[in-house]
Amino acid sequence: MTEIKTNDRFDKLTNNDISTHYKEVEVYLFPSCLTSALAYWITKQNPNKSIIELKPILLAYKNYIIDNWENPLIPEIFTFDSLQELISEPVFASIPEMLELNNMLPDFIDLYALARNVFYMILREQITQA
16 A cells, blocks of 8 residues: 655645645545445435435445456455546446436435545545554
8 A cells, every 4th residue: 555645734634635645545445435435425415305215326336336346355456546437427427326316306416526525535534544
């Protein structure tokens, strides 16, 4: 694993700080790291009073990403860029179950904001817990 250097603002590790100081980071992740962050942010960003059924969304996303692991029981290494390839608005929009989040009524979940929040949550956790 690449040595992670803290920046001067480690007490406030913003998305911009991560993008500026941690582009070279390598992290070891299980599929559940991605799906759990996704579940958290779907729930957090839900503007409606109804509860979203997460299971079909998480299963569809897991099926999309699972080929990136040789063995899902062993963590794989990801870089900033390779992680971004799995967590982006176009990826989320390509999965019908996730695209439905963007079509909810009376309000929707913005897939760009969802991807950004999931991506930076994973990196922030990995950086601060290394």
